[in-house]
Amino acid sequence: MSTAPIVADAALVAAVADGDSGALRELYQRHGAWLHARLLRRCNDSEVVVEVVQDTFVVLWKDARRFRQDGEVGAWLWGIAFRRMVSRLRSRRDVVLIPEWDVLPTLQQVMPSAEDQVLLGVEYGDLAAGLRRLSPEFRSVVQAVVLDGLTTKEAGRLLGVRENTVKTRLHRAKAQLRATLTEPQEGWR
Amino acid sequence: MSVPTSTVELAGVGKRYGRTRALVDVDLAFDRGVTGLLGPNGAGKTTLLRIVATSIAADSGEVRLLGRDPHRSHADVTTVRRELGYLPQELGYPSDMTAFGFVEYVAVLKEWNDRERRSQEVRRVLEAVGLADQAPVRIRRLSGGQRRRVGLAQALLGDPKLVVLDEPTAGLDPAQRADLRRTLSALGHRSTVLLSIHQTEDVAALCERVVVLAGGTVRFDGAVTDLVATAVGRVWLADEPGDDALVSWRTGTGRHHVVGGRPPAGADPAEPTLEDAYLLMLGPDAQRVHTPS
């Protein structure tokens, strides 16, 4: 039942570049909440999240011209926001930047319906189990590079390791995943 | 028991610049409502407005604004300025400021010291002139008409009792003029609005009362309809231009619109316009202000 938006995101960004703050407000209505949500999942300090989202949209106002019309506005905004948050929190070890991987679904939690699981799992399919069984240092590079879209260099800065280390771990993570897929699954009914 | 005073009272006001007499013996009083100052260039409109806005002082005569004499003391003139909104004829805008930033700067000059209330007031006046979406835009990126409207916005800060606008319609298109008329007429219910106009069609649209100034003196002071009435019986539509007409031009229908002088043969009386009255009043002093289509 979704209808096409009346004005496309890219057109709104073009309007912002022309100095239309109504368009900025509309873009915030569309993307602001999700940016908050995604950032909050990684950082439990809501003050920081609020500031980062504010900075992101101020940057959007100032740099709207730089947006390449063929890209996705949401992805562009996330790139700005996440990088900003990473640099802001670089010195703060107390704040979680990577979602907890050891939380396993329990019976008390609401599980997505079987159909939803299948549809959601389209992204990762059989890899889901393999991802869960990755060793910790591999998980963090996969989260940073594959899921959050950082470059290996940025991931290195975030995790406090050299870029080469990131690349090596990524390579070995993929190898581990491939190995998992060919193994017979235990207790998997 | 106090004698009710008008918001603006000018008695015998004169002003000279060097050897030029910009204003001569002006007697005027203004109250709530919108009054237009009409007159050719150099007639003294800007000078008069600047005196009322306390921007300059008169050389002679008495000026009373909101019941006070602005020349008497700093305290008096400051009290007047607290209830004053002014749009000067030439306003330069620091190009680096945003529209919001500019109006905010003026708001601080007008003693809006509380940040939150000030922000709300700035947004209110920008909204009133239709620039709410342009608040964060830098002024150098705004068009001429938009800049003029920013200037108008700052004059509306605080809903002042006395609003002085020098050529507020400059650079505005007809739609924006219509908006201005609405804003001014709402303003005129509560405040004394004085504005200068150089196009006669704006007068009828914007003002109830009009003052015609020429050569530094007041030629007419009254309702717009009364000004038009002075031209009744002196304007005709004829097949030929009159010999001693003040001015005449060919209309779109091929006939001639004749103003003043004796009616040419076969002339029919025509409904006078404000411009006809204005031209007749000023005689040879008048400059053509309207180009017939």
Next chain:
Amino acid sequence: MTTRTGEWHADPALLSRYLAGDLDAVTGASVEQHVSRCETCRATVGRLLEPQLLERTWAGIRDGVERPTPPYPMRVARRLGLPEPTAVLLASAASLRGAWLVGAFLSLSFATLAAYASGGTALAPFLLAAPLAPVLGVAAAYGPRQDSLEALIVTAPYGRTRLILLRTLAVLVSVLPVTALLGLAVPGPAWLAAAWLGPALALVPVLLALAGFVGPRFAATVVSLVWSGVVLGATWAPLAPTWPVEAAQQGVYVGLAVAACAVIALRAGTDRQPGVAL
């Protein structure tokens, strides 16, 4: 949940779990990948988040775009307790920006270095720069275009005089202490470290008085040329390096300052513009 082939949206309950942090990493990541590409689900998230949070963030965004960031010296001053309305009035002054202050500091440093390196014989650069820094700063604080907001400043309750004095004070506060510190490094008699204050505190009122007649730019040019003439003339004469700031000359400067203030006060009494002194 599917309504049509290829059009699946996340259940609000699932999204609530996501927001609560209850989903494991992989499921959460999958949700993210989907919602990032689906405006309907983003809208659902929008309805699930606290409206106050979103409004608060929007208020900050609006603030950030309507008011461009003030220059660094202003932010420092605010943290030190400068009242907010005053900061708004000063933010547009060119000479209270980082670039200007850095430039002034560099010029003064070079002048001090010249004096130091020459062992006290080449005092001219320092004696030239130290009083002119505040003079030029005050002139530059008049605003980007002299007549730009003039009419509005004159007719506002705050007062043109008060604004000019505020800016003058701000410039003096930002320039004089640094100059005083640098003055300590200038070799010579102890009184020399502060002697430049005499011409500095005389030339600023002279500038203000003159600016009332011919505008700040012309006045600043005149004052700079005259002072340069005095200092360079003394070097060329040749008089002692400290001549421009010796006791006799200081007396002249005091007299100049008094005269300039008298002119300013007198102008305040005339009716040129109601309530305007400068």
